[in-house]
Amino acid sequence: MTRGYGSFIDAIETWLDEPPGEEDAESVLARIVADLDATPQRHSRWPDWLLLEPGAVLGFGLGVVATLIGILVGTQLIVGTGVGGPTRLSPLPSMASPSPSAALGSPTPRLVEFFPECPPYARAALGTRPAAPTERGLVGLPPVGSSPSTPEVGRLVDCWPVNGGNVPYVGMARLYADGRLIWNYYFGEGNSRSTGHIEQRLTPEGVELVRGLDDLAEKDPLRLGESLPSTAWEERTIRPYVPARYGACLVVIDGAGYNPVLALTEKLGMLPPEVSGLLRDREPVPVGDDSYDDSFDCLGLTTADARRLDEVLRDSGFAQDEQRNRYLLEYHLGDGPGSMTISIWFEPVFPDGSIGCSDCG
Amino acid sequence: MDRETVIRAQAGDQEAFTRLAGGLTPTFLATAHRILRDIFLAEDATQRAMLNIWRGLPRLREPDRFEAWSYRLLVRACYSEARRARRWAPANALLAPDASGTPDPARAVVDRDELERAFRRLSLDHRAVVVLRHYRHLSMDEISNALGIPVGTAASRLHYAMRELRAAVEADARPAAGRVTP
Numbered sequence: 001m002t003r004g005y006g007s008f009i010d011a012i013e014t015w016l017d018e019p020p021g022e023e024d025a026e027s028v029l030a031r032i033v034a035d036l037d038a039t040p041q042r043h044s045r046w047p048d049w050l051l052l053e054p055g056a057v058l059g060f061g062l063g064v065v066a067t068l069i070g071i072l073v074g075t076q077l078i079v080g081t082g083v084g085g086p087t088r089l090s091p092l093p094s095m096a097s098p099s100p101s102a103a104l105g106s107p108t109p110r111l112v113e114f115f116p117e118c119p120p121y122a123r124a125a126l127g128t129r130p131a132a133p134t135e136r137g138l139v140g141l142p143p144v145g146s147s148p149s150t151p152e153v154g155r156l157v158d159c160w161p162v163n164g165g166n167v168p169y170v171g172m173a174r175l176y177a178d179g180r181l182i183w184n185y186y187f188g189e190g191n192s193r194s195t196g197h198i199e200q201r202l203t204p205e206g207v208e209l210v211r212g213l214d215d216l217a218e219k220d221p222l223r224l225g226e227s228l229p230s231t232a233w234e235e236r237t238i239r240p241y242v243p244a245r246y247g248a249c250l251v252v253i254d255g256a257g258y259n260p261v262l263a264l265t266e267k268l269g270m271l272p273p274e275v276s277g278l279l280r281d282r283e284p285v286p287v288g289d290d291s292y293d294d295s296f297d298c299l300g301l302t303t304a305d306a307r308r309l310d311e312v313l314r315d316s317g318f319a320q321d322e323q324r325n326r327y328l329l330e331y332h333l334g335d336g337p338g339s340m341t342i343s344i345w346f347e348p349v350f351p352d353g354s355i356g357c358s359d360c361g
Numbered sequence: 362m363d364r365e366t367v368i369r370a371q372a373g374d375q376e377a378f379t380r381l382a383g384g385l386t387p388t389f390l391a392t393a394h395r396i397l398r399d400i401f402l403a404e405d406a407t408q409r410a411m412l413n414i415w416r417g418l419p420r421l422r423e424p425d426r427f428e429a430w431s432y433r434l435l436v437r438a439c440y441s442e443a444r445r446a447r448r449w450a451p452a453n454a455l456l457a458p459d460a461s462g463t464p465d466p467a468r469a470v471v472d473r474d475e476l477e478r479a480f481r482r483l484s485l486d487h488r489a490v491v492v493l494r495h496y497r498h499l500s501m502d503e504i505s506n507a508l509g510i511p512v513g514t515a516a517s518r519l520h521y522a523m524r525e526l527r528a529a530v531e532a533d534a535r536p537a538a539g540r541v542t543p
Contacts, residue, residue, distance in 0.1 A: 008527055013495045025407075035412055041419050
């Protein structure tokens with residue numbers, strides 16, 4: 001069959017004008033509007049100076065100051081109390097005689113088994129919930145010598161977003177077949193707080209009880225602490241979740257505020273060689289929820305390699321953000337407002353081999 | 362798109378965002394439906410895109426670029442939904458060419474089934490550019506902005522997509538090998 005190109009285009013356009021089936025935009029809009037309350041706005045993955053109009057170079061200077069403060073405060077927070085404020089921190093999991101492989105994390109990529117991909121944060125249940133815990137998980141890398149959560153690999157059997165009340169705090173809870181319940185609350189940019197990732201342990205009975213709950217509000221980890229019988233808990237105490245591996249995540253933001261979708265090689269090409277050298281040839285880490293799109297890349301690192309990268313980033317002129325470092329260990333490299341910037345931050349790898357998002361919501 | 366409304370929505374005004382969403386949703390749903398060829402995936406992609414727009418609005422530096430930016434999020438949401446469909450429903454026929462039906466070589470016009478089959482054989486990259494150009498009638502500059510790719514890449518994708526589409530339609534309509542048509 002032959003026909004002119006013009007008539008072929010006409011045929012395509014006529015065909016495209018006809019909907020492939022019935023469309024009900026009103027019901028989609030209703031769902032969107034219904035989800036707004038549970039979908040807090042995200043401000044940025046980069047310091048405020050990047051959001052200033054081009055030319056507002058003052059912000060750049062502030063970024064430098066923030067770097068110094070960030071390093072000082074961040075170091076205190078990470079090594080000392082986990083998250084800002086005079087909060088009480090439960091003891092880290094045993095610091096005694098970690099096995100060499102546990103302390104360093106496995107250098108080999110692990111089997112990833114998703115069950116199922118965590119639902120969107122926007123589906124979190126609304127409603128009142130108990131007060132936020134004073135106990136905190138880790139933010140950034142763990143203190144040297146701390147033992148990772150064991151076993152290193154676990155099968156994810158349930159996953160649900162957590163939210164509540166009128167304050168836009170959101171997090172994700174992950175339940176593993178071995179009883180580990182790992183969760184976090186992020187309280188939004190305005191509050192600059194996060195619980196960090198927390199670990200509790202359920203008995204097999206507890207795992208089944210939680211899996212049997214249909215109502216997301218009932219599955220709020222803080223509510224579970226009150227509602228589950230004592231036989232459901234192997235370890236109800238809130239402890240920091242210490243991962244065996246980390247994801248080093250990269251995103252580029254262009255001068256207009258977009259995250260362009262770039263190949264990983266392009267992103268690595270934007271980094272100083274001493275940084276890209278530590279990231280090249282690393283296995284990508286899958287993201288287990290809806291937090292990142294194709295503009296993000298996350299690469300798996302052992303804890304030891306993550307520490308090395310952290311040092312190199314600090315030595316290579318990457319800036320930190322004092323506020324964001326209260327809930328995330330993150331660095332930025334860029335030439336100031338209006339130019340291309342690259343951000344690198346660390347996310348804990350969960351026992352199923354995936355990462356989440358420490359500041360999503 | 363009303364700039365003031367975009368700015369208000371950026372500041373967290375849900376009413377303003379609802380107004381924006383009311384204007385965008387039918388267009389987004391129709392666009393996603395044409396790219397994905399599946400209404401359920403299209404609805405999910407539209408919902409995901411609109412909520413990502415809401416979440417990401419505060420980081421949009423230039424409200425005037427709202428429309429192109431929002432299209433970019435829609436196209437990405439389409440990619441995500443298609444991937445999700447592949448990951449969790451490998452038997453899903455969405456991306457598989459529909460081999461049913463026998464083409465009638467006697468027809469002189471492109472028929473809808475031929476186009477449907479040919480279009481489903483395209484990659485999502487190619488589908489997106491065809492839909493944005495020939496359904497939304499965006500300029501190549503706008504497509505380049507919406508997809509976050511250089512204009513040249515957008516033009517080349519469109520060229521190859523149309524070539525592929527045309528070749529597929531013609532192959533579909535061609536008599537099977539070994540059969541001689543008088």
